[in-house]
Amino acid sequence: MPALTLTLCGLLFGCGGQPEDGESTEVLDAPDTQVMPAEGAEGTVTASAISTMSVFGASVSFNSNGDNFTVRDTAADGHSAVAHIYNSNTGSYSFCWNSSGSGTSVTCNRNFAEGILIRFRACTGEAGTGRLVNCSDWKTVSTAN
Template sequence: MRFRTRFGYVAGALVASTVLLFATASTASAGSDGGSVVDPTHGAAAWFKHDGDVFWSQDTKADGHSAVTRVYVSSVGIAHNLWNPDGNGAARYKSYGTAIPEGTTVYYQACIGEHGTKEIISCTPGWAKGVA
């Protein structure tokens, strides 16, 4: 009978340790990449990678317009336009590093605009999102 009692304590401790380990691993990897947002009509793409909190802007059409990724993170006061005037096929990125706390929801859109005047012409409808 003693063996079963000790085994019961050992099994209980093992289960508790496993649950704690799983909960810690889940919390540590709270971030999630956002999906790609593509506007094929106007020639812009945007996406977000949670590792480093990096937003990307890519020009996908040789039309004389610049690609723009609109970034919005209300909880930390970020409302930024990431301009990419480098031409068709080119991609630019901006890393926010530690400026966005882990677990924060981030929003972004793919747009086109005139780089010289900073005028945004058109954006994808709605906002895509990811988690820092």
């Protein structure tokens, strides 16, 4: 009975492990996986310098190459999107507000000292009063050297 089951399985579902009619059983050579780069293709590869934090209604990206914050308003919730920024070098806090409405982005440029740690988080808030409504956790990043 097991042989009949295997034969039936092979005929109905192609799971018999035997080659189909006209199918080759020859082993093909594997292609050469060591490909040399084209002449003059040298270059420097760098890791991404962009870090992002999000909370419902806001997304904040920091690009350490240029010290730019991009603040995106991601919800039509009546709140502004804001980056809340802490500079560990000076001990000061600052903000980058986007009060332009859902679907918009605002970029703020900061000129941090090179190689310091900063912290930022994405928040929603009331631009008129400066009150923060909801914020993500803090993210610590280093400015570019």
